Amino acid sequence: GNSVTQMEGPVTLSEEAFLTINCTYTATGYPSLFWYVQYPGEGLQLLLKATKADDKGSNKGFEATYRKETTSFHLEKGSVQVSDSAVYFCALADTGRRALTFGSGTRLQVQP
Amino acid sequence: ETGVTQTPRHLVMGMTNKKSLKCEQHLGHNAMYWYKQSAKKPLELMFVYSLEERVENNSVPSRFSPECPNSSHLFLHLHTLQPEDSALYLCASSQASAGYNEQFFGPGTRLTVL
Numbered sequence: 001g002n003s004v005t006q007m008e009g010p011v012t013l014s015e016e017a018f019l020t021i022n023c024t025y026t027a028t029g030y031p032s033l034f035w036y037v038q039y040p041g042e043g044l045q046l047l048l049k050a051t052k053a054d055d056k057g058s059n060k061g062f063e064a065t066y067r068k069e070t071t072s073f074h075l076e077k078g079s080v081q082v083s084d085s086a087v088y089f090c091a092l093a094d095t096g097r098r099a100l101t102f103g104s105g106t107r108l109q110v111q112p
Numbered sequence: 113e114t115g116v117t118q119t120p121r122h123l124v125m126g127m128t129n130k131k132s133l134k135c136e137q138h139l140g141h142n143a144m145y146w147y148k149q150s151a152k153k154p155l156e157l158m159f160v161y162s163l164e165e166r167v168e169n170n171s172v173p174s175r176f177s178p179e180c181p182n183s184s185h186l187f188l189h190l191h192t193l194q195p196e197d198s199a200l201y202l203c204a205s206s207q208a209s210a211g212y213n214e215q216f217f218g219p220g221t222r223l224t225v226l
Binding site for chain 1: 116152160168
């Protein structure tokens, strides 16, 4: 079956530090990959996506590249801000299946 | 209103109560979902509706009863819940297609069962 594995949190960084949150996946088909972000007290918001191998998704300074050879979709940002503090979820949508498979989420705490 | 809305945002209920959660999407989508988000656990898919027909039910206890009267509305009827059912319940919608499935989420209903 499908699965998504994310690095355990919380990740605590100082403002302007470089961020990497690792995500690897297992899927039977050719999935699309997503990063969602959940700010305190809110639902999930789509941050970025990639639909095929070697695609790079980007939004708000965050990037992730779909690596089929390593089955990974790591999230990166060059300089984090306090406002980036949230929980980040990696997810996949497998071909022909409507529902998403989510990772367990990684909490990011950015300190001023 | 735009996007996906959920009401109520917070709900406290006793184990013998009956209540309903409501979700409404204003995106013209044809698929809707209920997820459960418990502390320190991955999001759990509960139900999927496509074109108002339930197409997925992930072994959810019968004390949770979904209803999808039309493509814009989704309900989750609750009765005789247990304290372990306390969680954030998230609704999502998407335009199901042959390609990827981008889901849009509501803000959730924080449920506490006493």
